[in-house]
Amino acid sequence: MPGLDGWEIAARVHQTDSTCPVIILTGLAEIDDREASGRPGVAGLLLKPCSTEDLVRVIASVTTPGPAMGHYEITRHQPKAGRHLSMNVLVTGGMGNLGSRLAARLVERGDRVTVLDLRPRPLEDSPALHRCRLLTADIADLAALQPVLEGGSFDSIFHLAAMLSSDSEQDSERAWRVNLEGTRHILQAAAAHDIARVIFASSTASFGPGLPPLVGVDSPQWPASLYGATKVAGERLGVYFYHRFGLDFRGLRIPAVVAPRGAGGGATAFCSEIFAHAVHHGRYEFYVEPHAARPLIYIDDAVRALLDLHDAPEDNLTRRVYQLAGTPATAREMAAAVLERLPGVTFSYRPEPVRNAIVLSLPLHFDDSHAARDWNWAQRYNLGAMTERMLHELQEDAP
Numbered sequence: 001m002p003g004l005d006g007w008e009i010a011a012r013v014h015q016t017d018s019t020c021p022v023i024i025l026t027g028l029a030e031i032d033d034r035e036a037s038g039r040p041g042v043a044g045l046l047l048k049p050c051s052t053e054d055l056v057r058v059i060a061s062v063t064t065p066g067p068a069m070g071h072y073e074i075t076r077h078q079p080k081a082g083r084h085l086s087m088n089v090l091v092t093g094g095m096g097n098l099g100s101r102l103a104a105r106l107v108e109r110g111d112r113v114t115v116l117d118l119r120p121r122p123l124e125d126s127p128a129l130h131r132c133r134l135l136t137a138d139i140a141d142l143a144a145l146q147p148v149l150e151g152g153s154f155d156s157i158f159h160l161a162a163m164l165s166s167d168s169e170q171d172s173e174r175a176w177r178v179n180l181e182g183t184r185h186i187l188q189a190a191a192a193h194d195i196a197r198v199i200f201a202s203s204t205a206s207f208g209p210g211l212p213p214l215v216g217v218d219s220p221q222w223p224a225s226l227y228g229a230t231k232v233a234g235e236r237l238g239v240y241f242y243h244r245f246g247l248d249f250r251g252l253r254i255p256a257v258v259a260p261r262g263a264g265g266g267a268t269a270f271c272s273e274i275f276a277h278a279v280h281h282g283r284y285e286f287y288v289e290p291h292a293a294r295p296l297i298y299i300d301d302a303v304r305a306l307l308d309l310h311d312a313p314e315d316n317l318t319r320r321v322y323q324l325a326g327t328p329a330t331a332r333e334m335a336a337a338v339l340e341r342l343p344g345v346t347f348s349y350r351p352e353p354v355r356n357a358i359v360l361s362l363p364l365h366f367d368d369s370h371a372a373r374d375w376n377w378a379q380r381y382n383l384g385a386m387t388e389r390m391l392h393e394l395q396e397d398a399p
């Protein structure tokens with residue numbers, strides 16, 4: 001019975017014999033096509049607590065006459081290549097830069113998505129985002145968070161809510177509560193409410209100065225920023241929850257994200273601002289020195305990486321935290337890439353002490369071979385390609 005997932009089996013059995021008890025098992029599971037010992041009468045499977053409404057919808061959608069009921073082995077769910085089983089997903093920080101595009105992608109592939117954010121409106125709106133359940137809540141406020149996670153029946157959480165680097169330096173109290181306490185709340189709730197998987201957005205800013213030219217995935221993490229320190233702590237806490245409670249925690253260190261509506265609260269904001277200012281104002285003044293550099297990743301690549309890490313079969317993973325290399329580029333190189341396409345733009349440099357210092361403290365070259373080997377990671381956009389995409393998206397948006 002190749003290619004049938006548990007929903008289909010349950011629905012078909014129910015169709016063949018409506019008196020047969022259809023047993024819905026909680027947890028992600030898939031019925032294998034091998035015969036195996038099992039209890040007669042157990043039809044299947046699958047996705048977490050199943051509402052009657054969902055079951056009725058699936059049963060109604062299966063029209064092919066069902067097979068005779070048999071015994072099936074129920075295995076841990078790993079979608080087969082090209083197949084995706086719909087999930088119930090929570091995206092914290094889902095109104096933000098990465099979160100709003102990620103939530104839209106999840107909806108487009110058929111997942112049920114709840115977005116939780118402080119912000120009532122998305123940084124990047126889209127029709128898909130309107131199909132998400134939207135919740136305004138503070139992850140630092142456990143009392144507000146608990147009912148959401150308790151009653152949500154989520155299969156997975158993408159935990160993206162955070163204060164970014166320069167905002168964290170400006171309000172360290174709040175950064176501590178949001179990035180540390182908030183992350184602990186999410187992990188605790190995931191473990192307590194049987195939420196299978198947590199994807200944590202970490203950062204290449206979790207490393208500090210003094211490292212070898214190529215930063216390995218296990219290089220020492222001694223960041224010079226509070227933001228970086230909170231990301232290291234989030235990674236460590238997640239790995240602790242993996243060992244202690246069996247939580248399927250997966251962390252991803254992301255380089256500087258280049259996006260049309262890039263977040264403004266990070267020291268690397270210039271990596272997105274340059275494009276928006278070039279298109280909208282014809283000029284940009286960098287707050288860093290010309291040789292200040294960051295590894296860049298175009299937002300669609302970053303979202304794809306989060307999804308690919310989430311979907312990667314557990315057996316393929318050799319570690320809990322991965323990193324992406326990005327495309328290293330200096331401010332001057334970014335300006336040159338824009339000038340090649342928009343020759344009239346003018347650039348100037350006025351380094352600002354705090355943000356410039358954070359950027360200069362960060363390493364530039366990262367080894368992402370573990371991600372490439374374990375879940376086939378490959379970045380699609382180099383500096384030229386992401387510049388093209390950015391200018392195109394921003395020009396399309398321009399009034």
Ligand SMILES: NC(=O)c1ccc[n+]([C@@H]2O[C@H](COP(=O)([O-])OP(=O)(O)OC[C@H]3O[C@@H](n4cnc5c(N)ncnc54)[C@H](O)[C@@H]3O)[C@@H](O)[C@H]2O)c1
Pocket residue numbers: 092093094095096097098099116117118119123137138139140159160161162163164178182201202203204253254255256257258262263264265266268
């Ligand atoms: N943008 C980058 O270059 C970059 C690089 C590496 C890692 N990351 C990480 O990716 C994640 C998303 O970043 P982004 O670029 O989308 O930033 P963003 O600021 O656009 O998104 C973060 C979202 O979290 C929300 N948020 C903040 N505090 C909250 C709280 N207490 N409760 C609920 N929501 C809260 C914000 O309102 C915002 O919508 C963050 O964890 C960030 O650290 C970003």
